[in-house]
Amino acid sequence: DQQVKQNSPSLSVQEGRISILNCDYTNSMFDYFLWYKKYPAEGPTFLISISSIKDKNEDGRFTVFLNKSAKHLSLHIVPSQPGDSAVYFCAAKMAGTALIFGKGTTLSVSS
Amino acid sequence: EAGVTQFPSHSVIEKGQTVTLRCDPISGHDNLYWYRRVMGKEIKFLLHFVKESKQDESGMPNNRFLAERTGGTYSTLKVQPAELEDSGVYFCASSPLSLRENTGELFFGEGSRLTVL
Numbered sequence: 001d002q003q004v005k006q007n008s009p010s011l012s013v014q015e016g017r018i019s020i021l022n023c024d025y026t027n028s029m030f031d032y033f034l035w036y037k038k039y040p041a042e043g044p045t046f047l048i049s050i051s052s053i054k055d056k057n058e059d060g061r062f063t064v065f066l067n068k069s070a071k072h073l074s075l076h077i078v079p080s081q082p083g084d085s086a087v088y089f090c091a092a093k094m095a096g097t098a099l100i101f102g103k104g105t106t107l108s109v110s111s
Numbered sequence: 112e113a114g115v116t117q118f119p120s121h122s123v124i125e126k127g128q129t130v131t132l133r134c135d136p137i138s139g140h141d142n143l144y145w146y147r148r149v150m151g152k153e154i155k156f157l158l159h160f161v162k163e164s165k166q167d168e169s170g171m172p173n174n175r176f177l178a179e180r181t182g183g184t185y186s187t188l189k190v191q192p193a194e195l196e197d198s199g200v201y202f203c204a205s206s207p208l209s210l211r212e213n214t215g216e217l218f219f220g221e222g223s224r225l226t227v228l
Contacts, residue, residue, distance in 0.1 A: 002153065009151075034215045043115070043202055043219030044154065051214070089154060093215045098144060098167060101154040 006102035019077040023090030030092040038087045115220035129191040134203030142206040149199040
């Protein structure tokens with residue numbers, strides 16, 4: 001009964017192209033959605049978030065899109081760089097509750 | 112400013128033994144969280160402290176796990192006795208904001224990898 005689902009375990013992209021990572025959720029009570037990035041042997045680090053009242057948030061090369069009717073969000077990285085190669089976790093929270101994470105998607109950006 | 116630190120980085124123990132993991136949050140962060148990731152799975156919530164009080168321990172798997180945060184500073188997570196399925200990476204995270212204020216940004220440590228043989 002996973003509430004946050006990342007159905008693609010891996011994604012390979014060429015440097016300079018767009019990376020699109022997807023995430024689906026089941027709970028309409030989530031009020032914030034986040035993306036975390038994790039390098040091997042390191043802890044996850046916060047990347048970008050979006051409130052449930054918004055449909056887009058942009059930070060440099062990273063943009064998160066939220067489609068509430070489809071219960072779907074995506075992270076776009078443009079242009080992708082080799083240093084973006086990492087595991088990306090989608091996460092969500094409801095007011096007053098801890099973060100719920102997906103299983104992660106491993107992004108590989110080749111030069 | 113020091114980040115969240117965790118010790119040990121890796122522990123290998125036999126089934127039935129005891130292990131204690133330690134987390135030092137960022138100074139001044141009242142909120143401390145423990146999470147666990149079993150290989151290939153999601154990062155699962157274990158529990159949340161506000162200062163020295165357990166705010167939510169709904170994610171603790173069973174009574175073999177005991178978490179403490181005496182004095183509201185560092186926290187320990189003890190597994191006794193350890194079982195094979197306890198293997199995974201245990202992450203600690205902290206935040207200066209309460210769950211009501213926090214939009215979800217947590218500061219994670221590097222994790223403690225536990226291998227139970």
